[in-house]
Amino acid sequence: MVSGTDSTRLFDDLLFPKIFQTFRMAIQPTKLIIAFLAVTVICLAGWIMDFSRTVVVDNDGDVTELNRYVENVDNRNAVVEAHIDKFKEAGERKGVFSTLWHFGSARFHTAIIELFDLNLKGVRDNITTFFRALGWAFRFHCVYCLIFVALALAVMSVAGGALCRIAALQFAQGEKPGLTEVMRFSIRRFPSLLTAPLTPLVIIAFVSLFVLLLGLIGNIPVAGELIVAIGLPGALLAGALTAVLIVGAVAGLGLMFPAIAYDGADCFDSVSRSFSYVYAQPARMAFYGIVAAVYGALCYIVLRFFVFLMLLVTHSFLRLGIWTDGSTPGVNKLTAIWPRPQFMDLLGPSAAVTTDWAELWASRLIAFFVLVVIGLMVSFIISFYFSANTVIYSFMRNKVDNTALDDVCTHFDEAEADAPIENA
Helix, strand or coil: CCCHHHHHHHHHHCCHHHHHHHHHHHCCHHHHHHHHHHHHHHHHHHHHHHHHCCEEECCCCCCEHHHHHHHCCCCHHHHHHHHHHHHCCCCEEECHHHHHHHHHHHHHHHHHHHHHCCCHHHHHHHHHHHHHHHHHHHHHCHHHHHHHHHHHHHHHHHHHHHHHHHHHHHHHHCCCCCHHHHHHHHHHCHHHHHHCCHHHHHHHHHHHHHHHHHHHHCCCCCHHHHHHHHHHHHHHHHHHHHHHHHHHHHHHHHHHHHHHHHHCCCHHHHHHHHHHHHHHCHHHHHHHHHHHHHHHHHHHHHHHHHHHHHHHHHHHHHHHHCCCECCCCCCEHHHHHCCCCECCECCCCCCCCCCCHHHHHHHHHHHHHHHHHHHHHHHHHHHHHHHHHHHHHHHHHHHHHCCCCCCCCCHHHHHHHHHHHHHC
16 A cells, blocks of 8 residues: 555655646736736837838738738748739738737637647647748748847847746745846846847757758759768758757747746756756656646636626626717717627727717727736736746756756845945
């Protein structure tokens, strides 16, 4: 028989139930504030950049370049170019950020529904379609995307480092550091946080350069074919190394920031740790990731239902009090300024067209407040992602390096705190 002590120790060895602490960690106010500020800055940057309005839409304002791109598997580039040529003069225009935001949001919601229907193929298709949309953005709006990604990466590096630091201290030692403390930590380690996700891409580009040069040499008449054949073993080796880097970068991306938050690692050390943990125990890493993804999806559905219920109750009680029509005959004044929210459309359908300036500005102000609520919900997703990956990092470090879960590096914080006194 297994004694009570042995059974307790066996349960303690099962680390994955601790992932279920992530919801409580993610809704911590300090984390939500950091994530909300990051979302606000990124959305503001996208909104400003969208003044360029470079996405071509058809005359009805419904079909964009992106719709044409994802609907056509073959010759999609030619289809998009034909769409642009046809509507670039008479059609409408939209911004790249707003187009991707609405498209990605729809795919995300659909993937969540498919996940709870246990339709893994549907989940995969939605994720694939989203990455296909990113391919469209970089293919047809490359300069815009490079600028926006650089800004977003810088913002998320600061926010992600702070979120992971809070999660590390909270999970390891039960501490709740202040906003100023974690932001100072993140800003001081900004170079490592910024370059860690980029390092595998730079290495992949450098290794792939050999294969590209070999391909260019292959264009030489007669000798080119022989040189390619002779150099093929080296090209295959470069391809294998690239594949290893791609798998490690994709699977270990979420562990890079936690490595800096837990151990104060630099750029290369964080990449090395994430790769080593992924390849040391890939099955365990995949299991933790799946548990966190399913639990995160469930938390998101519960949170979205709460937000929907809050908006619906508020709207319903206001509707009981407002019985007069607005400037449009037959349309209730509340409906004119705030359409009834729906579970899959928290902002509600488009409000009725009005010429009354008071209703117009009231509808915009209400939409702003609802967007703030939605922004907090998005902030929870970001907070949950970084918190879950920080917890998973501590699990993998415990299993691979036999490091205690409560072991988190704090000596550099003490050194930073003492620095002004010493200088004085």
